[in-house]
Amino acid sequence: MDDGIDAEYRVIRDADGSNLVHLTAFGSSSRGSTRKSSQSLQFDRTTAAELLRIFLEADLVSDLAAASSAVADQPEPEQSVPDLAYVSEGSEESDSPNVGVTEGLVWGKLDDSGFERLLFDLFRRFPRYQNVEWLTHTRAPDRGRDLSAERVIVDDGGTTRTERVLIQAKHWKTKSVGPVDICTTLAPMPLWEPPVIRGLIIATSGRFTADAVALAEKHNNDGKLPYLELWPDSRLEALLANHPDLVSRHGLRRQ
Incomplete structure (x- = not known):
C-alpha cells in the first residue's frame, strides 16, 4: 500500500x-x-x-445503517418516477391510462405493520406465488427482507419451476426510495442464502426516485442477482383494483 x-x-x-x-x-x-x-x-x-x-x-x-444514513441525509433531487398505467396479468390493454387502477387509496391509514400485512395478504392471492411467509417483526433491523415467497414459473413447453423471491416493504409516505436505499437492501442478501434468491421486490406506498430506477435497470441489465422489481404506489393500486375486499378490509378506501 x-x-x-x-x-x-x-x-x-x-x-x-x-x-x-x-x-x-x-x-x-x-x-x-x-x-x-x-x-x-x-x-x-x-x-x-x-x-x-x-x-x-x-x-x-x-x-x-450508519453508512446509509450518512449518505441519505444529503438533500434529494425533487424528482420521482412518474405514474405509469399498469395492466395486471391476464387483463386486456386499453387506451385509458387508468385501466384497473383503484384511484386515491388512503395509504396514511396504515402503519408499517399494516402495510406489511397488506402485502402479505395480497401475495397470498396471487396464484403463481406460494409459501408466502412473514420473515421479521415490523421495525426489526432492516436487513433487506420482510416477506419471502416462491414464484412459480411455467414455460410454453410445459416445464414448471420455482424461484425464491424476497419482498421488502417500505411504507414511506414523505420520502421517495432512492439508490442508497436499494443498495443497503441488496448488500445483506447473501446472508439469506441458500437457497439462491432470484428476485427482490421492493414495494413502497410512495415512489422511487429516477436515480433509483436507473440503478435497478443497470443492475438487471448487467445480469446480477437478485433481479430487482420496483413496485411504487401506482402498481400496488393497480393490483389491488382486482381485490376490492382487501382495500376495504385494510381501510384504504377514500370515504
Missing part, C-alpha cells in the same frame, strides 16, 4: 439542480513540488450508491 494522497471534496450543484460530490486529488503530500490538482472526480447519487455497494461487498463498512 502506498503513502496515500491528499484530497479534498465539496458538494456542488449539477445543471439540473441535483447534488454532486466533487473530489479533487493533489498527489502525495511527500512530494517536494508545489501542491496542485492531479485528478478530479464527480459522483452523483447513482455512482455514489454503486461505490457504497462496493464498500459493503468488501466489508469495509461495519455499520450499514
